[in-house]
Amino acid sequence: LCAGGELFDRIIAQGHYSERAAADLIxxxxxxxxICHFMGVMHRDLKPENFLLASESEKAMLKATDFGLSVFIEEGKVYRDIVGSAYYVAPEVLQRSYGKEADVWSAGVILYILLSGV
Incomplete structure (x- = not known):
């Protein structure tokens, strides 16, 4: 059970995070x-709503959820389907030519939101 709820709700309640706290989360x-990429999985829908906190503690561990849009990575393949959530999707996804780096873009958007608030 992840008693801490969604990271998104925590961000709303917090407003924004200090650089140190944001660094711990990101x-x-x-x-x-x-780990996903090492295991050959591209998530394709990383966003604060898809991370749950294990507890209500400020130091709670994050748990990734919603792998419904994920795919097993085929090396050298260029992915063309538009998936993900509008605010977090990489420009390459919208251009229908992307790889696993799209997940890194989404992580960067999450960092921006942690630092600036919603």
């Missing part, structure tokens, strides 16, 4: 991206 997000 480190976990980037680690999820790294």
């Amino acid at each position: 480190r976990q997000v980037v680690n999820v991206v790294y």
Whole structure:
């Protein structure tokens, strides 16, 4: 059970995060991206709504959810289907020519939101 709720709701309640607190959270997000890519999975829908907090603690671990749009990565393949959530999707996705780097873009958008608020 992830008693802490969605990261998105935590951001709304917090307003914005300090650089130190944002770094702690984005480190976990980037680690999820790294592990997914290492295991050959591209998530394709990374956003704060798809990260749950394990507890209500400020130091709670993040858990990635909603792998419904994910695919197994085929090396060298260029992906062309437009998927993801509008505010978090990489420009290359909209241009219908992307790879696993699209997940990194989405992680960057999450960092921006952590620092600036919603």
